[in-house]
Every structure is written in structure tokens, then in C-alpha cells.
Amino acid sequence: MANDLFKMPETAVSTDEFIKGLWRENPVFVQVLGMCPVLAVTNSGINAIAMGLATTFVLVMSNILVSSLRKVIPKQVRIATYILIIATFVTVVEYLIQAISLDLHKALGAFISLIVVNCVILGRAEAFASKNTLANSFLDGLGMGLGFTFALLCLGVVREILGSGTIFGIGLFPDGFQSWVVMILPGGGFFTMGAWLLFFNWLKERNKKREAALSESGTGVK
Amino acid sequence: MNQIDLKQLTAPPNSWHMLRTLAGVGIFCSLLIVATYQATLPVITTKKLEKLQEAVFNVLPGAASKANFRLTPDGRFEPFEGTPKGETLVYAGYDRQGKLVGIALEAYGQGFQDVLHIIYGYSPEKQAVVGIQVLESKETPGLGDKIEKDPAFLANFEALDVSLSGDGQIQNAITAVKKGEKQQPYEIECITGATISSKAITAILQKSTGEFIPMLMKNLATFEK
């Protein structure tokens, strides 16, 4: 799986750049990157979506800019330039969120600013956008961002349902439901993330076994 | 691709080129930030003001307009406009006839998990705290955060006595008591399971009222319209 990160860049626009971030190279579940916001802001579905979209915005914009400047930026100062670009878009997104909803800004708190040090973004700028065409970089950013949002949502929904008995603020259970407060506390974040990773490990293992069984039967025919 | 990399790595770095790139990106970035800041500032300021106003009206039932006052170093108050920069502000609320309903004050203090930030309303007429709202807290969800919404707890602050005695100090300090044991108008009934958070609110109010209310009463004429 990790080898995909270093594969040779392609010049043609391909939808695969978009799809890989969603599932096969999902930044959270497969690459285990950018864990801090994943755990910190996923105590409700709304927060998770907002954080995911903010990250996607920064990811797409910085990928676009880095890709279009990739022939101009000298190698020696590239990281500094990337950080500058990312910090700019994070500042922009922070003011936008504040303008949209102060409550949301309060709920996400410092984690909006901390998008700047999310390894996913710098990672994509360095590993992908600096070597690929504008269109592909855009798709890559969008795919990775949505993959990230998807992962946040997986955690946020589980934690909100169990921890507050609601989904996106709408009550799910009758009054008697005793919510598992622990799920919206920090500990619950670790537990839920661990459980999801476990689930994905199990999926991977199962797929591997199936493929092994398939190839075995394949060679048998040959 | 690899050949280009090698060429660039082996060539001596061109400082002028590097500087030019950094400066160019820097200028572009600063333009973008400033543009966003300028575009969103009016919206954000309005929203913040609305939010504060809502909180003030919430803790001062019956208020329909508000005015900001600043605490001067010599312990007096003066009208204040514009954005605060570290000053202590109090907010006077007026009803539709322009009569002073009360004064809202912000207060901070240590809660169970982190710092609590509250705003409370004081009515000079009733000589009592008439409302309280938690502006910021990180209390435990489901337990400590009941201080924000538990109706029985909030009822404590509908008329919490903070009347002054003859020497201009608060007569009876606000104290916390167990649930169901409230007998005096200056007592706060704690929430079961959130004793520390309830006591934290008590301590914050006790400190803030002790400090400010004598000062407010002395300068009451300043706030009348």
C-alpha cells in the first residue's frame, strides 16, 4: 500500500487520483496521518463535517497553488514556501468559519489553526502536488480531503450516537436512553479510532485471504 | 523527472532566485490574508456584538437596549465605544422606556476541568443577581455542564440576594448548599454529581460581586440615562 505513495507521476488526468484518497489510500484509516484533529473534534457529526470541509478546502487550494508554482519554486526553499502557502489558506478558512458561525468556530477552537500542522496537507504538497499537473493535483487534493472528511464523519457519527444519543443534533433514542458520556470525552476518541482501525485491519485481512485463495485457484487452472 | 532533480540539486543554489520566489509567494499570501480579513471583519464584528447583546439581554430579563461602560483606574465608570483592548467592561441594560434594568458583568474562575467564563446580571433595584449565563466552559459533558442548562440550578440565580450592608460591603456572602437545603436568598443549591462545578460558579460570583457591586452602587448615577 505504501508503495503507491512513491509511484511515478502520470501526466494524463485520471479519476483514479480522486478515488484513491477516498478509500485505497485514505489518509486517516490507511496512512494514519493527521490524527490530532481526527480525535479532537469528532465529538459530534457537525463538528466532524465542518473540520473535514475546512481541511479539504485548504488541501485543494494549497495543492492547486503548489502545483501551478512547481516549476518556479527552487528545491531549497520549497518546504518554507509550502508552509507559507498552507498557513495563508488556513488563516483564510479560519476567518471564513468565524464569519459563517461563531459557535462552530468556538467548538472547533484552536484546531482550525492547527490544520496548518496537519501532516496530510504538507505530505500531499510534497509527495504529489510538487510533481504533478494542476488538474491531477486538484483531484488528488479533493479526493484526499473528502477521504479525510469521510474518516472524521465515521468517528463523529459513532461518538455522537453513543455519547449524546443524537445524530447531527437530532434525538435518536427515547428519553430513557442513558448516553455513554465517555464516548464524547477524550478517552472515547481513542477507543473509537482504535475500533475503526481494527475494523479496517479485519477487512484488509479478509481481502488478502480471498485474493490468496483466488490466485491459488487461478494457478491451479493454469 | 529524476534527471531534473539531480541537476537542481547539484547546481549551486541561486540566492536571488530563492529570495524572489519567497518574496513573491509572501506578497501573494499577505494580499490574500488581508483581503479575507477585510471582507469578513464587518460580519464577524456584527455577529460578536449580537452574541454579546443576546447574552446581556438573557441575564437581564426585560432589557431592550444596552450600553457599554469602562472601569477607570480610580474605580469609576465611563461610557465606552469601540473595541475593547484589555479594559474591564460592564454592560448596562435598559428597558423600552430607557429605564436602567440592571448591569451585566463578566467573570472568570477555575472550574472542574478548565477556566469558566460567565456573564451575570445585577439589578440595583432588587439588589440581587437576576440571571447568569455560561459563556465558555469545558466541564464534563452530562455532569458538570449541567451548570449551563439545568433549570433547577439556573433558578438559583433568578433572585440571588447580594444586598449591601451599611458599610457598603455585601451583607451575606453567596454560599453553596446541598440540593434541597436552600433557605436563604443568598444561597445556591448545588447540582448532585456536579458539586465542584456548582461550587466553582459560587466562588466566581462571590469574588466578582464582592469586588464590583459596592463599586457599581457607588456609581449608580453614571448608568442612569
Added chain:
Amino acid sequence: MGNESLSFIFLNAALINNFVLAYFLGICPFLGVSGKLETATRMGGAVTFVMLISSTCAYGIHQLLVAVDAPFLQLISYIVVIASTVQLVEMFIKKFSPSLFRALGIFLPLITTNCAILGLALFQTNKGYNFAQSLVYALGAGIGFTLALVLMAGLREELELAEVPNLVKGTALTLMLAGILSLTFMGFAGLGG
């Protein structure tokens, strides 16, 4: 705000609101280098050191930004100044104290853009701490980080000997452990009240 006592700030940063276990800052190094006790201790030392430096920087920048009334430059100047200061300090240590460099050196570049470092700078600004308070806050946060890392490393070293199903090995198990540690640290809440 900004009137809290130094001892409380220290306790708050180190235990009650532990950066790793309550604020989820610096999870990457927490998961990455908590395999061995010795590495964890050294990483903790390096993070504490960088936190002190960046806290000082952030305090200075904040004063400057307030003076010129440009709050929108906060994030960008924090990250740029902190990153370059850490680089400078790294070169300085390399030249003047090779033994210290061997102990902390390899970790310094790794943690420049760690979220715990930037998070600390942002939190101390939000809380309006003065210079002494900021330094104590940084020290507390660094020690809390080290504590979490060392506890985790100790647990993981023991687990090496345990029989664990293949499926659970690795990050999933570490996260479960972290969850339990996090719950344990919740017991410290109310300490300051």
C-alpha cells in the same frame, strides 16, 4: 483572564488538561516514538525544550502583533518564526554542545511542526498569559507530554511480551491503551478547584 496562579497553570497543563491525553495534540510522535522507553524520554526532553523556546517566541510575536494591530498575521508568523528559531537553536546546539545534540538533536527537526508546539503557542495567547505564566505553561505542557509518552512506552514495552492477536497489533492496540490512559488522567480533573 490571565490571573491564575503559576502552580495551577502548571498542574493544569501537565495533568488536568494533558496535551496528549485531553487535547489530542502531538498524537503523531505519541504513536510513533512511544515504542521504547529511552527514546520516549529523550523525545519528551526535546519537546519540552522546544516548547520553552516557542513559548518565548510566541509571547514576543504576540506583543509585536498587538502593537502593530495585525491579528490576522498571528498564525503565519507563529509557524514561520517558531520553525526558524528551532532550526537556529539546533545549529547552535550542534556547534556548542555535541553531547546535548546527541541526546535531543535528531528529534528537533521532527517536532518543529508538531501540533503540540503550535497548539501551545495558540493556547497561551488565547488565555492571555503573561511572560512568566507562558513559560510555566510551556514547562507544564512539556512535562505532561513527556509523562504521557513515558507511561505509554512503559506499557508498550511490557506488551511486547504478551500474546496479542495479529489483528489488534500496532496502532489499534496503542490507541486502546491511550484511551485507558486518557480516562485515568480524567481523575486529575478538579485538582485545581
